Amino acid sequence: xxxxxxxxxxxxxxxxxxxxxxxxxxxxxxxxxxxxxxxxxxxxxxxxxxxxxxxxxxxxxxxxxxxxxxxxxxxxxxxxxxxxxxxxxxxxxxxxxxxxxxxxxxxxxxxxxxxxxxxxxxxxxxxxxxxxxxxxxxxxxxxxxxxxxxxxxxxxxxxxxxxxxxxxxxxxxxxxxxxxxxxxxxxxxxxxxxxxxxxxxxxxxxxxxx
Numbered sequence: 001x002x003x004x005x006x007x008x009x010x011x012x013x014x015x016x017x018x019x020x021x022x023x024x025x026x027x028x029x030x031x032x033x034x035x036x037x038x039x040x041x042x043x044x045x046x047x048x049x050x051x052x053x054x055x056x057x058x059x060x061x062x063x064x065x066x067x068x069x070x071x072x073x074x075x076x077x078x079x080x081x082x083x084x085x086x087x088x089x090x091x092x093x094x095x096x097x098x099x100x101x102x103x104x105x106x107x108x109x110x111x112x113x114x115x116x117x118x119x120x121x122x123x124x125x126x127x128x129x130x131x132x133x134x135x136x137x138x139x140x141x142x143x144x145x146x147x148x149x150x151x152x153x154x155x156x157x158x159x160x161x162x163x164x165x166x167x168x169x170x171x172x173x174x175x176x177x178x179x180x181x182x183x184x185x186x187x188x189x190x191x192x193x194x195x196x197x198x199x200x201x202x203x204x205x206x207x208x209x210x
C-alpha cells in the first residue's frame with residue numbers, strides 16, 4: 001500500500017490548521033504551523049487566500065479528513081461507499097466508520113500519541129482485541145470489544161509516554177480505558193457532538209455525490 005513519506009507537518013501547513021499528526025509535538029512550541037503559518041513550498045508565503053470555489057472547498061475538506069486518518073484515496077472512497085449504503089446520515093456514518101478503525105481506537109484511548117504510532121503498535125502485534133492478537137490497523141472494531149496492550153509491550157517507552165500525556169489531555173468520551181493496566185473497551189459509537197467540530201463532512205458528501 002502506498003504511504004506518505006514526506007514531513008507530516010507539511011500536511012498541516014497545507015490545510016492551514018493542526019491535524020495532530022505528530023503527537024506531543026503538536027502541543028508544543030515546536031509545532032510547524034505555529035512557527036510557519038503558511039503553505040509549504042517556495043511560494044507558500046506568496047499565496048493569497050482568495051475565495052475558493054465550492055469544488056475547491058469540498059476537495060480541501062476531503063483531503064483534510066484523509067490526512068487526519070492517514071488514508072489513501074482508494075481506501076477513503078471505499079469508506080464513503082460503505083457509509084452511503086448504511087441507514088442514517090451518510091456524513092455521520094462516514095466519521096463513525098473512520099473512528100471505528102483499530103488504529104484510531106487505540107489513539108482515542110490514549111495508548112498511542114498519534115494514529116501513526118497506533119498503526120505501528122498494531123503492525124508489531126502489540127495489541128489484543130478480545131484477547132486475540134490483531135495486526136491489521138484498518139480492522140473495524142465492534143462496539144463492546146475489549147482492547148489491551150500485550151504483556152510484552154506494557155513497558156514500552158512510547159506507550160508509557162502516551163498514557164502519561166493522555167492522563168493530562170483526557171480520553172474520548174465514547175471509550176473506556178484504564179491507563180494503569182493499559183486496557184479498555186470501545187463502549188459506543190461516537191455522537192456527532194463528540195467528534196471534531198472543524199470537520200465539515202457534508203462537503204465530502206457533496207463532493208462524492210456529483
